Amino acid sequence: MTGTETKQALSFTDFKAEVLNDYKTAVISRECSLLGRREVLTGKAKFGIFGDGKEVPQLAMAKAFKNGDFRSGYYRDQTFMMAIGQLTIQQFFAGLYGHASLEADPMSAGRQMGGHFATHSLDENGNWKNLTQQKNSSADISPTAGQMPRLLGLAQASKIYRNVSGTNNPNFSINGNEIAWGTIGNASTSEGLFFETINAAGVLQVPMVISVWDDEYGISVHARHQTTKESISEILKGFQRDENAKGYEIITVKGWDYPELVAAYERASHIARTEHVPVLMHVYQLTQPQGHSTSGSHERYKNSDRLQWEGEFDCIAQMKKWMLDNNIAADDELEAIEKQAKVDVLEAKKAAWSAYQDPIKQDRTEFITLLNSIAAQSDNKVFIERYSNELAAIKEPIRKDILVVARKVLRLIIKEASKSTLSAWITAFTERIQPSYSSHLYSQSDKNIYSITAEEARYGDTPAEADGRVIIRNNFDALFTKYPEAMVFGEDCGGIGDVNQGLEGLQEKFGDFRVCDAGIREATILGQGIGMAMRGLRPIAEIQYLDYLLYALQIMSDDLATLQYRTAGRQKAPLIIRTRGHRLEGIWHSGSPMGMIINALKGIHVLVPRNMTKAAGFYNALMEADEPALVIECLNGYRLKEKMPVNLGDFKTPIGVVETIKTGSDITIVSYGSTLRVIEQAAKELLETGIDVEIIDVQSLQPFDLNHDIVKSVAKTNRLLVVDEDVPGGASAYILQQIIDVQDAYKHLDSKPDTLTAKEHRPSYGTDGDYFSKPSSEDIYEKIYAIMHEAKPNEYPELY
Numbered sequence: 001m002t003g004t005e006t007k008q009a010l011s012f013t014d015f016k017a018e019v020l021n022d023y024k025t026a027v028i029s030r031e032c033s034l035l036g037r038r039e040v041l042t043g044k045a046k047f048g049i050f051g052d053g054k055e056v057p058q059l060a061m062a063k064a065f066k067n068g069d070f071r072s073g074y075y076r077d078q079t080f081m082m083a084i085g086q087l088t089i090q091q092f093f094a095g096l097y098g099h100a101s102l103e104a105d106p107m108s109a110g111r112q113m114g115g116h117f118a119t120h121s122l123d124e125n126g127n128w129k130n131l132t133q134q135k136n137s138s139a140d141i142s143p144t145a146g147q148m149p150r151l152l153g154l155a156q157a158s159k160i161y162r163n164v165s166g167t168n169n170p171n172f173s174i175n176g177n178e179i180a181w182g183t184i185g186n187a188s189t190s191e192g193l194f195f196e197t198i199n200a201a202g203v204l205q206v207p208m209v210i211s212v213w214d215d216e217y218g219i220s221v222h223a224r225h226q227t228t229k230e231s232i233s234e235i236l237k238g239f240q241r242d243e244n245a246k247g248y249e250i251i252t253v254k255g256w257d258y259p260e261l262v263a264a265y266e267r268a269s270h271i272a273r274t275e276h277v278p279v280l281m282h283v284y285q286l287t288q289p290q291g292h293s294t295s296g297s298h299e300r301y302k303n304s305d306r307l308q309w310e311g312e313f314d315c316i317a318q319m320k321k322w323m324l325d326n327n328i329a330a331d332d333e334l335e336a337i338e339k340q341a342k343v344d345v346l347e348a349k350k351a352a353w354s355a356y357q358d359p360i361k362q363d364r365t366e367f368i369t370l371l372n373s374i375a376a377q378s379d380n381k382v383f384i385e386r387y388s389n390e391l392a393a394i395k396e397p398i399r400k401d402i403l404v405v406a407r408k409v410l411r412l413i414i415k416e417a418s419k420s421t422l423s424a425w426i427t428a429f430t431e432r433i434q435p436s437y438s439s440h441l442y443s444q445s446d447k448n449i450y451s452i453t454a455e456e457a458r459y460g461d462t463p464a465e466a467d468g469r470v471i472i473r474n475n476f477d478a479l480f481t482k483y484p485e486a487m488v489f490g491e492d493c494g495g496i497g498d499v500n501q502g503l504e505g506l507q508e509k510f511g512d513f514r515v516c517d518a519g520i521r522e523a524t525i526l527g528q529g530i531g532m533a534m535r536g537l538r539p540i541a542e543i544q545y546l547d548y549l550l551y552a553l554q555i556m557s558d559d560l561a562t563l564q565y566r567t568a569g570r571q572k573a574p575l576i577i578r579t580r581g582h583r584l585e586g587i588w589h590s591g592s593p594m595g596m597i598i599n600a601l602k603g604i605h606v607l608v609p610r611n612m613t614k615a616a617g618f619y620n621a622l623m624e625a626d627e628p629a630l631v632i633e634c635l636n637g638y639r640l641k642e643k644m645p646v647n648l649g650d651f652k653t654p655i656g657v658v659e660t661i662k663t664g665s666d667i668t669i670v671s672y673g674s675t676l677r678v679i680e681q682a683a684k685e686l687l688e689t690g691i692d693v694e695i696i697d698v699q700s701l702q703p704f705d706l707n708h709d710i711v712k713s714v715a716k717t718n719r720l721l722v723v724d725e726d727v728p729g730g731a732s733a734y735i736l737q738q739i740i741d742v743q744d745a746y747k748h749l750d751s752k753p754d755t756l757t758a759k760e761h762r763p764s765y766g767t768d769g770d771y772f773s774k775p776s777s778e779d780i781y782e783k784i785y786a787i788m789h790e791a792k793p794n795e796y797p798e799l800y
Contacts, residue, residue, distance in 0.1 A: 022083070024341065025083050026315075027338050028082065033050035033051060034052070045114070047114075048114060050076070050115065055316055057213065058083060063265060068173065069178050070138055071117075071137040072138045086119050088348070090348040093352035094355065095116075097352065104352070116139070117139075119135065119136050121136065126444065126626065144187075145194045145197075146555065148184065149197055149555050152180075153528040158176040158180070159207070163513050164484070164513045166484030173536075181208075185214075187226045189232045193524075193555075198239065207276045207277070233252050241277065248278050249279045255286035256318035289310065320334055357397075360402075374421065377416070377417070384412060390405075403426070410422050439569065440569035443569075457647065458646050459646060460646050463644055466642065467639050468642050471612045478649025481649070482649050487514040487537065487540065502633075534572070538576075538623060540575075541575060544580075546635075547581070553600055560628050573628055577630045580634070593730070595726050595727070599734075603628075605622075605628070605629035605700065607630065610697055611637055614699065617652050617653030619631065621655055635674070659696070662683060662693070662694060664692040664717065666694075668694045668710065670735060671696075672697060672699065675774075678777050691784060694717055719749065719750060721753075722739075722755045722756070728757045756783045
């Protein structure tokens with residue numbers, strides 16, 4: 001018997017105890033699923049998606065999962081999390097209720113719906129814990145297959161730690177022995193992210209084990225509509241390694257066969273851990289007893305034969321049958337476990353609900369006391385008491401109920417003396433509660449960007465001039481020397497040193513693990529960076545052109561940008577994303593979709609240096625910080641001459657700080673990147689007509705002008721123009737909102753704040769295409785002149 005053979009070192013008594021403990025975990029998990037569904041249907045929880053039908057293979061996976069390993073899975077893995085000791089019954093229900101407390105719901109502090117799991121890589125101060133002494137799970141996201149790119153990076157980290165000297169930190173890796181374990185549903189393997197990751201992992205040969213939980217359905221859609229041949233292992237057979245070529249080890253196993261599952265996962269673990277070979281585990285013949293989620297029932301789309309088969313081959317039922325057939329346990333022993341599981345789950349559910357409700361009820365009690373005292377002195381006593389009574393009558397209150405009443409009552413007493421008391425209570429209550437829902441979008445540690453001290457680039461007495469590409473290259477050389485855990489990878493990064501030679505010669509110096517080429521696969525380039533950054537490395541993921549970032553935008557937005565937020569500060573991925581953009585020629589190489597990027601990437605800093613020295617300073621600063629950032633270099637700046645600093649690798653461009661690159665008195669011009677050079681040319685020509693413009697380089701779009709220096713300029717010039725090569729309403733709208741709304745610059749304006757942007761369409765090809773698509777020097781000149789004409793028509797007669 002395979003399962004017994006794998007445990008031959010154990011006595012039968014110990015083996016039985018281990019098997020019975022697995023069974024206990026499985027039935028507890030199933031009971032959580034069943035009771036969890038009822039909690040949703042009765043209204044206590046908003047939505048439920050559970051792991052029933054997948055319990056037994058997750059037990060087997062948990063047995064092979066060791067300290068230091070990482071999971072990158074999806075929302076069916078509750079049994080696995082219970083089996084590795086990272087999820088209790090009470091925590092399961094706390095997540096279901098959305099309990100906004102990290103102590104109650106350590107997975108996400110109530111920020112994600114139940115079924116989305118994570119462990120803590122960081123302590124309460126944002127410092128790394130020892131990841132090799134715990135079992136780790138990267139924080140789940142809902143988008144199907146969205147966990148796959150990150151999985152690649154988590155696995156590649158082990159490859160780096162095993163092969164790159166100077167990186168093997170015992171807090172992060174023990175000689176690269178750690179496996180990255182992925183899970184995905186069979187239907188989600190239809191996603192492009194799955195195939196992109198599978199291919200990349202085969203190329204890179206990383207220690208990754210990906211389990212496909214196959215129950216033949218994707219919600220209501222059968223596998224025949226999802227997968228060619230209805231089998232992911234069948235269509236991936238070409239990835240199977242052999243004596244002539246590297247590839248995958250592909251293992252298929254029935255999802256209800258406990259001993260075979262245990263043996264299969266032990267085999268997969270050995271291959272991945274020792275050989276650094278990726279393994280595909282196709283776990284088939286699984287079931288989904290309650291259907292996809294609480295939004296519907298599977299009886300609507302499964303016929304009676306299928307439902308009968310699912311009842312018979314339910315993995316827990318089959319595990320029980322195996323134990324009985326092999327005399328491992330008696331029926332009464334198993335029934336006792338099942339009965340106790342019901343009791344344990346019910347009691348933990350009650351405890352979770354009480355822990356969730358009690359603080360809210362306490363807040364309500366205290367508020368009602370205040371409300372009644374206000375009512376006693378108010379001309380609107382009748383109305384306030386009605387609000388008070390209605391609030392008190394709510395059987396299961398939420399915090400919204402309390403605050404809604406408080407804010408409505410405030411309107412009733414706006415002219416009464418007690419208004420200040422209630423107003424102060426609302427402010428204090430909001431200040432106390434709001435962080436539970438809004439903290440940690442960005443790092444709150446002492447290593448965040450605000451802790452970095454800026455340092456100017458220094459120059460010798462007679463500084464040499466060099467192409468911008470040489471400055472950025474030499475700075476990367478200094479960084480990779482300074483930080484052995486730093487690396488860069490992307491299309492054409494290695495052999496030729498990137499398409500603009502900004503990494504020229506660095507692969508030869510630092511090796512192809514640290515300066516390496518990647519395939520044409522932007523989403524998984526980002527995923528490599530996310531996963532490696534989550535394991536203590538400092539990757540720089542290069543996307544060749546800004547336009548290509550759209551391939552990776554979903555991963556950046558859903559995964560990287562939300563990581564600190566969705567774990568309430570207990571995971572981080574300080575990934576630097578390097579790209580180049582703005583002006584070149586043609587639809588696909590000169591886009592500047594900054595409005596799209598800014599709005600999609602809240603949680604990631606967006607930096608737009610105007611030259612390579614500024615860009616280098618951003619890289620230097622970010623290497624000292626613990627936050628992710630996107631740095632967009634100017635595509636047409638690599639051959640422009642700049643002075644060579646003497647403190648390469650050390651000078652730091654301040655993040656969130658603007659720079660005034662020309663002072664003036666008539667109008668403030670705000671822009672960034674390549675457009676600034678065009679503005680500077682227009683400014684010279686305007687000066688000949690007596691118009692003196694002040695030019696401000698934003699430098700950092702996110703965060704934006706932390707010191708509010710732009711409003712100080714507007715207070716001096718009383719006019720404002722934002723120039724941007726994004727489409728109308730793109731980044732220019734964001735910049736204008738920040739200046740007018742956040743900084744209150746409208747108070748100082750004598751003219752309408754205005755914008756000058758590119759056309760709505762993508763930039764056309766060629767020099768003429770650029771001229772008629774994006775703001776030109778003449779466009780800028782005439783726009784500013786028109787503003788000045790409106791202000792002083794006699795001094796500046798109209799041009800047209």
